[in-house]
Amino acid sequence: MKFKFLDFDVIKGEDIDLHLIKTVTGNKAKKWVPTYHFNISLSGSSIPIGKIDIRIGYNENLYYGGHIGYSVHEEYRGNRYAAKAVQLLKKVAQAHEMKKLFITCNPDNIASRKTCEYVGANLLAIVNVPEDNDMYQRGEKEKCIYEWVCT
DSSP states (O other): OOOOOOOOSEEEOSSEEEEEEEEEOOBGGGTBOOEEEEEEEETTOOSEEEEEEEEOSOOHHHHHHOSEEEEEOGGGTTSOHHHHHHHHTHHHHHHTTOOEEEEEEOTTOHHHHHHHHHTTOEEEEEEEOOTTSHHHHTTOOEEEEEEEEOO
16 A cells, blocks of 8 residues: 655644655665654744654664654754654644654753653663664664654
8 A cells, every 4th residue: 555645734833833844755675664854943933943754654663763853953942842843743643543653862862852751752761773773873872762652
């Protein structure tokens, strides 16, 4: 069955909005799943203050790489915008009938760990990244694995 991207051009929140910038189809050979990429902006603005993406589906790579990746520009940090953006992505996950997501980060990334805790994700483990994983090749040897139930 062919994957179908759904209509999520703008997802509005109270403080921030997510603006779809692109979708990327999966690549079975590389074990990549379809992905939505959004800019994060303050409500009512289209000026990006960060980015967030959500990967749709399940495979071994997502256990280490996570379903959601995010970053917020330095001058906007400390306002829980990443956590608020993660919560807005719940609509996308639910529309694709995903009941739980993995969110991962490096153990020393305290801000990202706080984001995971703020949205209610549970720390499953801190694991070693397999040597054949792309992240290991980039120097990322350990990951915190959080599970976020989004039903």
